[in-house]
Amino acid sequence: MKPMLERKRRARINRCLDELKELMVTALQSEGENVSKLEKADILELTVRHLHKLRRQQRLSANPVIDSDRFRAGYTHCANEVSRCLASTPGVDVQLGTKLMTHLGHRLNEMDKEDSLYLTPNSSRSSPGPQDYSSPKDYSHQKGEEVWRPW
Secondary structure (H helix, E strand, C coil): CHHHHHHHHHHHHHHHHHHHHHHHHHHHHHCCCCCCCCCHHHHHHHHHHHHHHHHHHHHHHHHHHHHHHHHHHHHHHHHHHHHHHHHHCCCCCHHHHHHHHHHHHHHHHHHHHHHHHHCCCCCCCCCCCCCCCCCCCCCCCCCCCCCCCCC
16 A cells, blocks of 8 residues: 555655646746756755745835835824824914925825835735825914923
């Protein structure tokens, strides 16, 4: 019984190696490499090398979008915190708050324009869509209190 099981196991291994060989030869030829006779060890080595290469390419191509999405999400969160802080701090000059939030909104819009040059029509962002900060919230301003300035 054991010799029969061993033969079946070896047949499965060889069948899979043959499939791997076909896949690897096709992939390598499409990359312009010439592949001659391959032994089993060669097939496995080429497959491992090819998979590492694919993983590196995937990491390199995926990271810029992910990183820019993370940056955008952090920037948006920070702008929201600045807005809350300005709104809840007594004596903050409304014009200063308006200028600051307008500036942050323009920078966010500029980042979106720059990113749209690099994104394809089918790609999408994982972070929420851009928010327009150019029209800031109404900040409470108590008359008679001066804004503290470090100068």
